[in-house]
Amino acid sequence: ALAVNGSTKIMGVIGDPIAQVMTPTTINPIFAARGANIVCVPLHIDARELDTAWAGLKALRNLIGFGITLPHKQAALALCDSLDPLAKRVGAVNLVRREADGTFRGYQFDGKGFVRGLKAQGHTLSGSHCLMVGAGGAAIAIAFALAEEGAASLTIANRTRTKAEELADAVNRAMGRSFARAGDPRPTPGEIIINATSLGLSASDPLPIDASLVDETMLVAEVIAKPEVTPLLQAAHARGARVHSGIHMIRGQVDLIAAHIAEVQTDS
Ligand code: NDP
Structure with a gap:
């Protein structure tokens, strides 16, 4: 207690x-x-x-x-x-x-949390090809973390295309390799698909990708933790893909944050 x-x-x-x-x-x-x-x-x-x-x-x-x-x-x-x-x-x-x-x-800690969450569930990012929808705060953190984790490529699809292009440029510049590019939200076999938009927070939201293109070779990962199983994850699961809830992104960083914040002892 x-x-x-x-x-x-x-x-x-x-x-x-x-x-x-x-x-x-x-x-x-x-x-x-x-x-x-x-x-x-x-x-x-x-x-x-x-x-x-x-x-x-x-x-x-x-x-x-x-x-x-x-x-x-x-x-x-x-x-x-x-x-x-x-x-x-x-x-x-x-x-x-x-x-x-x-x-x-x-x-x-968001990017680290996402990567650690996937690894804790037994998924491998190194060498993977990723498609991420979104280019906001969570997406930016994830893009850098994927690059650092040794993912092979990243396609960034965003409603506002210029933000996807800017993010791809920023990651490529920081990493010194041609890793990310702006593209369409169209999944291809073997990819890790990441929803890093806020679509799915509300039950009436459209899906961030065309779910009919999802197959059993894909892993579909969410940033959204509530609901724990979003309509996207439901649709992906129904099509035989492996699915990964946004809850793991939180669990992946909370122990790091606890240790980090407890490290400094201030006088009160
Ligand atoms: P931002 O506002 O920075 O970015 C929102 C993103 O969603 C943008 O790419 C935006 O596109 C896109 N988007 C929003 N509405 C629509 C729409 N109607 N159609 C298409 N695209 C849309 O938010 P954050 O990046 O901070 O957060 C995004 C999500 O990530 C939230 O749901 C948040 O809860 C979750 N999150 C989860 C964490 C976790 O640990 N599980 C940690 C951090 C965030 P555009 O650029 O065109 O506006």
Whole structure:
């Protein structure tokens, strides 16, 4: 059982809406297992009040950091006192940690979480050919992580095509190899298909790809964790493909985040 006392440190998770966040549920048992006197709580912050809330978070001396979800990941970049190089490269922050000197530093764990989640389920990325739909914050983080993991190629399909082109260029430049290209959301046999858009959050959303092109040679992976099985995963499963829920992307990073945030001990 969670035992909160006067010495308990607080980790927040900020977002709007907030009720769907899974960080408290997933990370509190990890803090407990580590014997860390830290509790993670959801903090509902409207985008228009982020600046005000940020100053308040800074003033809470026993707050050791906070996770960040929609819509604050990009806005947080400018508010952090410093940025980890990966957060800067991705252009989005998903964890802020209060460093020993009291400053707020921004970090990015989404890409690592996605890759670790796949590996934990026994999937291999090295040498794989990937098709990713989306070019927003989650997609950018995943694209760099796939390149670093040694995937052979990445086709990026996005509604706004220029964003897919920009992302492919940025990844190729950073990796010094011709790895990514912008393309159509058309799956080909043997590929790992990744939905990195927000399509599927709502039951009325269209599917991000033409599911009739999915076959049993493919692995279809989601970033969306709620619902755990999206309509895309249902359709892919029905066509014999292996499927991978967005929940694994969260599980893949939560232990890293717990260790990272518990590392700094600040005075309160
Ligand atoms: P962004 O707003 O940065 O990007 C959204 C992406 O979805 C863009 O590529 C956008 O295309 C596309 N998109 C949105 N609506 C439509 C539509 N109607 N038709 C076609 N494309 C559409 O969001 P994030 O990248 O931060 O988040 C995306 C998803 O990833 C969310 O569902 C989020 O919950 C999930 N996520 C999951 C994590 C996990 O650990 N499981 C971690 C982080 C995010 P365009 O560029 O054309 O607008």
